[in-house]
Amino acid sequence: MTSAVPSVQMLVITKRFPGVLANDHIDFSANAGEIHALLGENGAGKSTLMNILSGLYHPDQGDIHIHGRRVALRSPRDAISLGIGMVHQHFMLVEPHTVAENVTLGLDEPRFLLNSGQIEQKIAALSEKYGLKVDPEARIWQLSVGEQQRVEIIKMLYRNADILILDEPTAVLTPQEARELFATLKRMAAEGHTIIFITHKLDEVMAISDRITVLRKGRVVSTVFTSATSKQELARMMVGREVFFQVTKSPWRGGQAVLRVEAARALSDKGLPALKGVSFAVHEGEILGVAGVAGNGQRELAEAITGLRPLTSGEVYLCDRRITNQNPRQILDQKVSHIPEDRLGMGLIPNLSLSDNLILKGYFAPPLGRGPFLDQKAIDAHCRELISRFEVMAPGPDSSVKLLSGGNLQRLLLAREISCCPRLMVAVHPTRGLDVGATEAVHKMLLEQREEGAAILLISEDLDELLSLSDRVAVLYEGEIMGIVPAQGAQVEEIGLMMAGTKRARPAEVAA
Amino acid sequence: MKLTLRLERRLTPSRALGFLIPVFSIVLALCFGAVLLAAVGKNPGVVYQKMFSGAFGSRFGLTETVVKAIPLMLSGLGVAVAFRMLLWNIGAEGQLQIGAFAAAGVALAFPQAPAVVIIPAMMLAGFLGGALWASIPAALKAKLQVNEIITSLMLNYVAIYWVEYLVYGPWRNPKGYGFPGTAPFSPAAELPRLGTSRVHLGLLFGLVAALCLYFILRRTKWGYEIRVIGENPTAARYAGISLTRNILMVMALSGGLAGLAGMSEVSGIIHALQRGISPGYGYTAIIVAWLAKLNPWAIVVVSFLFAGLLVGGDQLQISMGLPAAMSNILQGAVLFFILGGEILVRNRISLTWEK
Numbered sequence: 111m112t113s114a115v116p117s118v119q120m121l122v123i124t125k126r127f128p129g130v131l132a133n134d135h136i137d138f139s140a141n142a143g144e145i146h147a148l149l150g151e152n153g154a155g156k157s158t159l160m161n162i163l164s165g166l167y168h169p170d171q172g173d174i175h176i177h178g179r180r181v182a183l184r185s186p187r188d189a190i191s192l193g194i195g196m197v198h199q200h201f202m203l204v205e206p207h208t209v210a211e212n213v214t215l216g217l218d219e220p221r222f223l224l225n226s227g228q229i230e231q232k233i234a235a236l237s238e239k240y241g242l243k244v245d246p247e248a249r250i251w252q253l254s255v256g257e258q259q260r261v262e263i264i265k266m267l268y269r270n271a272d273i274l275i276l277d278e279p280t281a282v283l284t285p286q287e288a289r290e291l292f293a294t295l296k297r298m299a300a301e302g303h304t305i306i307f308i309t310h311k312l313d314e315v316m317a318i319s320d321r322i323t324v325l326r327k328g329r330v331v332s333t334v335f336t337s338a339t340s341k342q343e344l345a346r347m348m349v350g351r352e353v354f355f356q357v358t359k360s361p362w363r364g365g366q367a368v369l370r371v372e373a374a375r376a377l378s379d380k381g382l383p384a385l386k387g388v389s390f391a392v393h394e395g396e397i398l399g400v401a402g403v404a405g406n407g408q409r410e411l412a413e414a415i416t417g418l419r420p421l422t423s424g425e426v427y428l429c430d431r432r433i434t435n436q437n438p439r440q441i442l443d444q445k446v447s448h449i450p451e452d453r454l455g456m457g458l459i460p461n462l463s464l465s466d467n468l469i470l471k472g473y474f475a476p477p478l479g480r481g482p483f484l485d486q487k488a489i490d491a492h493c494r495e496l497i498s499r500f501e502v503m504a505p506g507p508d509s510s511v512k513l514l515s516g517g518n519l520q521r522l523l524l525a526r527e528i529s530c531c532p533r534l535m536v537a538v539h540p541t542r543g544l545d546v547g548a549t550e551a552v553h554k555m556l557l558e559q560r561e562e563g564a565a566i567l568l569i570s571e572d573l574d575e576l577l578s579l580s581d582r583v584a585v586l587y588e589g590e591i592m593g594i595v596p597a598q599g600a601q602v603e604e605i606g607l608m609m610a611g612t613k614r615a616r617p618a619e620v621a622a
Numbered sequence: 623m624k625l626t627l628r629l630e631r632r633l634t635p636s637r638a639l640g641f642l643i644p645v646f647s648i649v650l651a652l653c654f655g656a657v658l659l660a661a662v663g664k665n666p667g668v669v670y671q672k673m674f675s676g677a678f679g680s681r682f683g684l685t686e687t688v689v690k691a692i693p694l695m696l697s698g699l700g701v702a703v704a705f706r707m708l709l710w711n712i713g714a715e716g717q718l719q720i721g722a723f724a725a726a727g728v729a730l731a732f733p734q735a736p737a738v739v740i741i742p743a744m745m746l747a748g749f750l751g752g753a754l755w756a757s758i759p760a761a762l763k764a765k766l767q768v769n770e771i772i773t774s775l776m777l778n779y780v781a782i783y784w785v786e787y788l789v790y791g792p793w794r795n796p797k798g799y800g801f802p803g804t805a806p807f808s809p810a811a812e813l814p815r816l817g818t819s820r821v822h823l824g825l826l827f828g829l830v831a832a833l834c835l836y837f838i839l840r841r842t843k844w845g846y847e848i849r850v851i852g853e854n855p856t857a858a859r860y861a862g863i864s865l866t867r868n869i870l871m872v873m874a875l876s877g878g879l880a881g882l883a884g885m886s887e888v889s890g891i892i893h894a895l896q897r898g899i900s901p902g903y904g905y906t907a908i909i910v911a912w913l914a915k916l917n918p919w920a921i922v923v924v925s926f927l928f929a930g931l932l933v934g935g936d937q938l939q940i941s942m943g944l945p946a947a948m949s950n951i952l953q954g955a956v957l958f959f960i961l962g963g964e965i966l967v968r969n970r971i972s973l974t975w976e977k
Contacts, residue, residue, distance in 0.1 A: 439862025
C-alpha cells in the first residue's frame, strides 16, 4: 500500500498570522493509497496547513515535497498542476451554470468551443468509476448540497488531482450521504490517490482513516495508525486533557407548553417557501432538538419564532398568548432569548465594546436605561457581574469584542441571552465552530437553563449533540417536519432517513 | 531572489501612528500641490507662506477663518451623525440652503419682532427647514429602500434653484437695483457679533451642537441605537431596534444642523437671502466629517483648519492671481492623501526577500 516515497511531505512548516502562530514547525506526510485524517480543534492549524499545501497561503518557513520532489507553490494553479486539489467547506461553484461548465471552469482547454459531448462523457466516466452520481447537464442550484460536493470532487479529478484534500466534508451531509462519500473516498484511495481529510469528528476518523495526524495549537501532537488508537486517546491528544463524552441530565419532569407553533409557513430570503406548515410544541424544562441538513428551513424557523421573519400563515403562541408576527422587541420583552446562527453577523457587534454588546437586549428599560439616558453606573455593574459569572476571558468591559476567541464570543452571547431569565431559548448551532472545551461549557449552560425550567428549541447539525442534550428530536426536511422522536433510544438510522426526506411511519407523534 | 511587498493587518492600530500618518499625509498633499504650483510658474514656498499668513497671520484673516469654520462645523456635525449610522447624506448643501430660506422667510415676515423672539424663531425655522428637506430622502430610504446618496444629492440642485428663483423673482428687493437678493433683514434679526469682527453667535451654536452630539452618542439610548445600527444593522434588527424610525430621526437631525448653518449664514453674515450664500460648505463638510473620523470634537478642529484653507485660497486669488480651482485641488489632495494614509494606520508593510 505504501510506496517508498510519501506523496506529500511537508517539513518544518511555520506560518505566522498577526498575533498567532498558526503552524509551528509542522512535519506532515501522507502516502499514496492512504486516507490520512488531520484532526484537531478549531484554531489548531489544520486548515492553515492544508491551505499552504493547496497554494493559497505561503509558509514563512519550511519545505514541501510532492512525490519526492521539492516544489514551490505560489498559487492554487501551481498546486493543481502538481495534482493537488482541495474541496473547501464552502463550495466554489457558479450556481446558474451546469455541472459540466463548472467542472471545466478555469481550464485552458477547450480554448474556444466547448465540446460539451466530450466533456460530459469524461464526467460520466469519472462519476461511474468512483460512484459520484451526478447529472453533468444539471444546473448547480438544482442540486442538493451532497451532489454539489460531488461536483467539487469531480472537478478535482477532472484536473487529474491525485492528492485530494477535503475540509470538513461531512458537515453538510446526512449520515447516509456521509457513508456514500466514505465509500467513494475508499475507492479513490484503493486507486492510489492520496486522501487528506480535515475534521474534528472522532467517529468519522475512526471509521474511515488509515492514519491520523493530531494537531493542537499549531503543533503536531502525534501521528498514529488508526488501528492502534482509540477515540479516548485521540480526544486526549486533541484537547490536552481527559474528555467525557456523556452529558448527564435528569429526566424531564413534565410541564406546560411554553412555545406552540401551528402550521407555520414562511418564505426564504429568495422568496421561496421555506417553512411549509410546521407544527410542534416545546414544554417547560424541555429541550426540543431540531435535526436536519443545513438549509432545510432551520434558520427561517428560528427567525419566524423570534419575530425576524414574517409568517405567511400559521400561528405562534408563547404560554398560550399569540405572538405571531409581533416585532422582535415585543417578543424579546416576553423573555424569549435567541442565540442566532451567525454570532458575529447578527448576535454581536464586533467593533463595539463588551459592555455595549451585553446591554443590547436591555438598554431600553430600567435599570440600564433611565428616561432617554443610559445609566452608566448600572451598566458597568451589570457587565462586570456577567463577565465574571460567565467567565468571559477579556481584559475588561471596555475592550472590543472582535478581539475575543470563538469560545469567549459564545460565552458573551450566552451571558446576555441567559441574563434575561428566558422562558424560551431559541439556540441555533450554539456550538458550531467551538472547540471541545467551549462546547462542553455551552452544553452545561443549556442544561442549566433546562433545569431552571426554560423551554429550549435547539437547532443543530450535530446529531450527537442533539441526541445527548435533547428530550425529543424533530427532523426538518424541506420546510416540513418529518417526525418527532424521543431522543432516548432514538435510532440514528431512522433520523438519517428522515433527514433525507422519508416521513416517519407514525405521524401521530408529531402532534405530541 | 525577489523582493515582495505585503500589507499585514495590524492587530491594534497604533495611536501614535493614528496621529502621525495624517500629518505626514497633509505634508505629502502640500508637496503634490507644490509640483502643480511650480508647473504654473509660481514658487510653492511663497504661495504656501501667503496662504498661511492670509488665513492665520492677521486679525482679519483669523476672524475670517472663524467665520468660515462656523457653517463647516455645523453641517459637518450634521453629516457626521448620519454617516455614523451608515446613512450617506450628501445633501447638506441643499439642507443648508433650505434652512437659510426658511430663516429668511421668518425674518422678512416679521420685520417688527424684537430680537428675543425673532432669533429663536429663525433658528427653529432654519433647523426645521433643513430637517424636513432631509426627511425626503430619509422617507424614501426608509419606506422604499431608495438610495439616499442619489436623492439627497439631487435635492441639492432643487434647493439651490429654489433659492435662486426666489431671489430673482418674488422675493427680490424692489429697491435692490436688480441685485439678486431679498431686502435686508431688520437689525433685530441679525445675530450678535463679537466686537467689531464678523464672528457671530453661530460659533456658539457649533460648539454647543458638538457638545450635544457627543453627549447623545455616548450617554443616551438613542445614541446607542445609532452606534449599533452603524456597526451592525443586522444585530440592530435582531435586538428590535427600529431602523425606519432611526433613519427618519437621524436624517432630520443631520439636515437640521445643516439648516442651522444656513440660518447662521443669512442671520450672522449676509443679513438677507441672496444668490450664492454658500460656496459649497455642504460639500466641504463631508470632507471635514470624514477627516475627523466622525468624532464631534475633531470636527470642530478640522473645520478651523479647512476654513483656513478656504481663506488662504481666497488670498491666492486676490494677491497672486491664481485660479480659484487651485484651492479646490489642494482640498481634494488633502482628502485623497489622508484617506490613502489610512491603509498604513490599519496595516503595516512587510518587505521580504523570497527565494
